[in-house]
Amino acid sequence: MIVLKLGGSVITEKDRPETLDGDALERAADAIAATRESGTEDLVIVHGGGSFGHHNASEHGVTTTEGTHDASAALDIHGAMTTLNQFVLRRLLERDVEAVPVHPFSAAARDSKGELDLPTGQVETMLAEGFVPVLHGDVIAHAGAGATVVSGDELVAELARALSADRVGLCSTVPGVLDDGDAVIDRIADFETVADVLGTSEATDVTGGMAGKVRTLLGLEAAASIFGLESLASFLEGENPGTTID
Numbered sequence: 585m586i587v588l589k590l591g592g593s594v595i596t597e598k599d600r601p602e603t604l605d606g607d608a609l610e611r612a613a614d615a616i617a618a619t620r621e622s623g624t625e626d627l628v629i630v631h632g633g634g635s636f637g638h639h640n641a642s643e644h645g646v647t648t649t650e651g652t653h654d655a656s657a658a659l660d661i662h663g664a665m666t667t668l669n670q671f672v673l674r675r676l677l678e679r680d681v682e683a684v685p686v687h688p689f690s691a692a693a694r695d696s697k698g699e700l701d702l703p704t705g706q707v708e709t710m711l712a713e714g715f716v717p718v719l720h721g722d723v724i725a726h727a728g729a730g731a732t733v734v735s736g737d738e739l740v741a742e743l744a745r746a747l748s749a750d751r752v753g754l755c756s757t758v759p760g761v762l763d764d765g766d767a768v769i770d771r772i773a774d775f776e777t778v779a780d781v782l783g784t785s786e787a788t789d790v791t792g793g794m795a796g797k798v799r800t801l802l803g804l805e806a807a808a809s810i811f812g813l814e815s816l817a818s819f820l821e822g823e824n825p826g827t828t829i830d
């Protein structure tokens with residue numbers, strides 16, 4: 585079983601609020617549809633926010649740790665993410681991928697230490713019935729903090745653990761994690777050796793950019809790959825393009 589994240593930076597124009605990158609989303613949907621035709625592996629998709637969600641969260645001062653008790657602020661962030669989710673679902677459905685939504689705001693929560701609790705029974709039943717569940721970064725209730733952001737990367741990690749994923753892929757706007765000479769780093773096994781080159785996102789991003797991504801993926805049992813859109817098809821066909829985090 586594969587857990588795949590479509591980075592918000594790939595499927596949107598991240599520096600222009602609420603702007604889809606329609607071409608990139610179509611290319612991603614084409615690659616997914618092509619492997620669904622031939623493949624039998626279960627697939628769970630998570631997408632990030634890009635220019636949907638991060639701008640709204642930033643305007644309301646909401647991050648993964650700073651919450652809000654203002655329901656309209658939470659709905660503003662959630663609404664941007666469900667709008668993007670509709671675009672993603674539609675492009676997949678147009679290609680006969682049986683994609684169905686799972687909205688984390690209604691399914692997950694954090695405890696007072698910020699630990700994510702994401703029940704996955706519904707995702708497992710969807711998979712067993714042949715659907716492709718599509719989750720997304722969102723706001724979720726957070727004990728003692730109101731509602732905070734949950735990143736697509738956190739959801740990927742939690743799903744990979746709970747569903748014992750065989751493969752985890754993060755399709756981003758870069759061909760992998762880059763070193764200080766902009767070459768793709770093949771393999772990352774610990775945070776400290778790459779900490780100096782890991783930055784945040786160049787665009788508005790409340791969830792930590794590449795540094796947050798690597799940190800989240802390092803704790804996983806399954807190896808994870810970070811790669812660019814040009815390598816999505818090869819990842820889905822079983823290769824390990826870009827950077828492997830294990």
Ligand SMILES: Nc1ncnc2c1ncn2[C@@H]1O[C@H](COP(=O)(O)OP(=O)(O)OP(=O)(O)O)[C@@H](O)[C@H]1O
Pocket residue numbers: 590591592593594631632633634635736755756757758760761762763781782783784785786787789791792793794795
């Ligand atoms: N060493 C690095 N190698 C590659 N990218 C890096 C590095 N340091 C910082 N970055 C930044 O991280 C970005 C990718 O992180 P980002 O969180 O934007 O990705 P995403 O998951 O695709 O998007 P989103 O968080 O919106 O879902 C790159 O576009 C780049 O600007």
Ligand SMILES: C=C(C)CCOP(=O)(O)O
Pocket residue numbers: 592631632633634636637638641661665720721722723733734735736737790791
């Ligand atoms: C900002 C929100 C609501 C979602 C963030 O998800 P990410 O783009 O995966 O970090």
